[in-house]
Amino acid sequence: MTKLLLSIHVLASILVVGPITVAASMFPRYARQASPFATLLHQICRGYAVAGVAVPVFGLATAIQLGVLTDAWLLTSLALTAVAAAVLALAILPGQRLMLAGVATGGGEGGDAGGADPGGADAGASRAAASRLAMVTGVFNLLWTVVVVLMIVRPGSTTGA
DSSP states (O other): OHHHHHHHHHHHIIIIIHHHHHHHHHHHHHHHTTOTHHHHHHHHHHHHHHHTTHHHHHHHHHHHHHTOTTOHHHHHHHHHHHHHHHHIIIIIHHHHHHHHHHHHTTSSOOOSTTOOOTTSHHHHHHHHHHHHHHHHHHHHHHHHHHHHHHHHHOTTOSSOO
16 A cells, blocks of 8 residues: 555656646746746646645655654655745745736736837836746745655665665
8 A cells, every 4th residue: 555655646746746846937938928828837837736735645645654754854845845835825826827917917018029128117027026936936946856855865764765
């Protein structure tokens, strides 16, 4: 049973968290260009965020089966996962919605492919919003990187890893 739970946990991590990190990373660029692709990227992030609940659920089930629920590396991973989920739900998804709303109203539209906007202030605001969102997405991706490293290295593990 442990191998099945672990397999589902790892597959869910790859198939769910992977697309979120890629789509969220690509979003600011395409949103600034007022590309319809930005809407698709936001939908990917939103949809996969819901499916992402499976990752910690199967991770916890695996941890219970392995008897490592109180290990420091696992508790740290759980805390970082919760922080990453909060960053996604409270910063990335709302930031994407705001950028899409700005594009829809013409406020965040980049004009030509070079991003030059005759309005000036709108272009600056769009650039600033995209930069903030890119930074927050980088933090989100870094959190997941640390979680993956903790899952592989597992400090104190007796597996020799």
